[in-house]
Amino acid sequence: xxMEQVNSMDFGEFVDxxxxxxxxxxxxxxxxxxxxxxxxxxxxxxHFSAFIxxxxxxxxxxxxxxHPDLAGRELQRGTLTAESQREQSSAGLTSLGAEERLQLAExxxxxxxxxxxxxxxxxxLRDRDAVLRELARRLHRPxxxxxxxxxxxxxxxxxxxxxxxxxxxxxxx
Amino acid sequence: xxMEQVNSMDFGEFVDxxxxxxxxxxxxxxxxxxxxxxxxxxxxxxHFSAFIxxxxxxxxxxxxxxHPDLAGRELQRGTLTAESQREQSSAGLTSLGAEERLQLAExxxxxxxxxxxxxxxxxxLRDRDAVLRELARRLHRPxxxxxxxxxxxxxxxxxxxxxxxxxxxxxxx
Numbered sequence: 538x539x540m541e542q543v544n545s546m547d548f549g550e551f552v553d554x555x556x557x558x559x560x561x562x563x564x565x566x567x568x569x570x571x572x573x574x575x576x577x578x579x580x581x582x583x584h585f586s587a588f589i590x591x592x593x594x595x596x597x598x599x600x601x602x603x604h605p606d607l608a609g610r611e612l613q614r615g616t617l618t619a620e621s622q623r624e625q626s627s628a629g630l631t632s633l634g635a636e637e638r639l640q641l642a643e644x645x646x647x648x649x650x651x652x653x654x655x656x657x658x659x660x661x662l663r664d665r666d667a668v669l670r671e672l673a674r675r676l677h678r679p680x681x682x683x684x685x686x687x688x689x690x691x692x693x694x695x696x697x698x699x700x701x702x703x704x705x706x707x708x709x710x
Numbered sequence: 711x712x713m714e715q716v717n718s719m720d721f722g723e724f725v726d727x728x729x730x731x732x733x734x735x736x737x738x739x740x741x742x743x744x745x746x747x748x749x750x751x752x753x754x755x756x757h758f759s760a761f762i763x764x765x766x767x768x769x770x771x772x773x774x775x776x777h778p779d780l781a782g783r784e785l786q787r788g789t790l791t792a793e794s795q796r797e798q799s800s801a802g803l804t805s806l807g808a809e810e811r812l813q814l815a816e817x818x819x820x821x822x823x824x825x826x827x828x829x830x831x832x833x834x835l836r837d838r839d840a841v842l843r844e845l846a847r848r849l850h851r852p853x854x855x856x857x858x859x860x861x862x863x864x865x866x867x868x869x870x871x872x873x874x875x876x877x878x879x880x881x882x883x
Contacts, residue, residue: 548775548826562737568765568772571826591766592741599741602721653721653744 538703543581544574554702557620558585558695561603565589578703585699586692594684601654601687606645607668608633609655620698628660628668637665644672651676652683659693711876716754717747727875730793731758731868734776738762751876758872759865767857774827774860779818780841781806782828793871801833801841810838817845824849825856832866 538554546554551570556563565588572584589600605611605621608630617625625631633641648656656672663671675683711727719727724743729736738761745757762773778784778794781803790798798804806814821829829845836844848856 547822552775563776564735564737564769564772566772567775568768570775571768571771588766588769592769593761593764595741595744596737596761596765598744599737599739602725602740602743603736649720 540575540577540703543703546570555581555699557618558698558702559589559600559691560605560618560621560694562600565600578699581703582692582696582699585695589688589691597684597688598654600691601657601684604655604657604691606642606649606655607658607660607672608638608641609645624659624661624694624697628663629665630660630668633665637669641669641672644669644676648672648676652680652687654687657687657690657694659690659697661697662693713748713750713876716876719743728754728872730791731871731875732762732773732864733778733791733794733867735773738773751872754876755865755869755872758868762861762864770857770861771827773864774830774857777828777830777864779815779822779828780831780833780845781811781814782818797832797834797867797870801836802838803833803841806838810842814842814845817842817849821845821849825853825860827860830860830863830867832863832870834870835866 543551543554548567548570551573552563552567555566555569557566559565565585568588569581569584575581575584589597592600605617607625607628611617612622612625612631622631630641645656656675658668658671660668675686678686716724716727721740721743724746725736725740728739728742730739732738738758741761742754742757748754748757762770765773778790780798780801784790785795785798785804795804803814818829829848831841831844833841848859851859
């Protein structure tokens, strides 16, 4: 897909294609459409990030709350979005043993109780040991710092999804 | 459902129940959860409205772009949300004749081209003649005024959906 095609999309087409760049937040793609034309992947990415940064804190937390737990109930039930399913699978989270799954579930629950949103991480860039290590580490950080880190992960996930859609090289990003 | 139940929900339960109060924008319910506890329906409604009002214009337009056309492609395809399906049906939009459907499709396309978002109206409060009349009338208004009117309709839809969920009397609202 080249940028000329992207820039010629009406909002319905644009939301169909980019609606899940930010997990379960088609509102953000629908808002970003207002900023067209886009000069390229980085420009598009910049507008997604700027929209997130401009939200009040409750909205930023809202974005995080639209994300599923890693290796959580939605994975078990098969109700993940296609993108999440692929990402969790590539980090090895779809093939955990019972003990690892339990350990992750317990850490996820503690994280949610402490911060009021689920643990979000660009899983595709890590393996499962790194996911568990990161979760245990981030669980103890100050809430304001953790919100910033989590939103940074949302943006990384978005960048990788944009690169998939536009045929870019995610290793270069 | 009483407010004690609502106020005891974790964010996952809250988004499951209230995620479509604003059509296809679970982010907004997820953000509103930050404001709990709620004193009642009106208080909840106030927080949904305040979040919408605080968005930049691109975000407000984004909300509108997450709405389906009235009697449009999604109704034909059966891909409307359950709430939209019920609302469009109660306005008689699911049983239009071919000519009316064509007329509506043509007006919807002109509206989208002019404003950059679809025509949104609390369909449940109107019959199909009123829907067509309103669309023809709003098509010619200044964009800034029309954005305000459309967001007012989003809030009316949200109020009715909240009343459904909480067992309130929509006639009183």
